[in-house]
Amino acid sequence: MNRMGYFIFEGIDPNRCRVFYSGTMTERERRAVLSYMNEGVRHEQWMGWATSRMDGSRLGTQCMKTPDEKWRFPEEWNTHYIVEHGLCPPRNFINDAVAWWELT
Numbered sequence: 001m002n003r004m005g006y007f008i009f010e011g012i013d014p015n016r017c018r019v020f021y022s023g024t025m026t027e028r029e030r031r032a033v034l035s036y037m038n039e040g041v042r043h044e045q046w047m048g049w050a051t052s053r054m055d056g057s058r059l060g061t062q063c064m065k066t067p068d069e070k071w072r073f074p075e076e077w078n079t080h081y082i083v084e085h086g087l088c089p090p091r092n093f094i095n096d097a098v099a100w101w102e103l104t
């Protein structure tokens with residue numbers, strides 16, 4: 001399974017995450033991505049909370065997987081980093097989201 005949004009695993013300095021997730025999405029892609037992530041199911045439970053690397057706020061305690069099981073991502077990455085901070089997932093993640101969305 002691919003990983004998305006794990007800054008440390010991806011070798012991304014959390015302080016610079018806005019630079020690494022700075023792509024753009026069309027409104028249609030954004031709807032597909034949010035729906036793809038909202039339909040995610042629990043993949044793994046962690047022992048504690050994750051905190052936002054951008055403002056320290058408390059996030060989820062789980063790894064989620066996308067409904068097609070191609071990607072895992074930290075719980076609330078969608079609502080927090082995309083909706084609140086305006087980050088953009090990588091292009092291959094967006095493409096998988098759109099492909100899944102078109103089939104649903």
Ligand SMILES: [Zn+2]
Nearest residue numbers: 052054055056
């Ligand atoms: Zn934040």
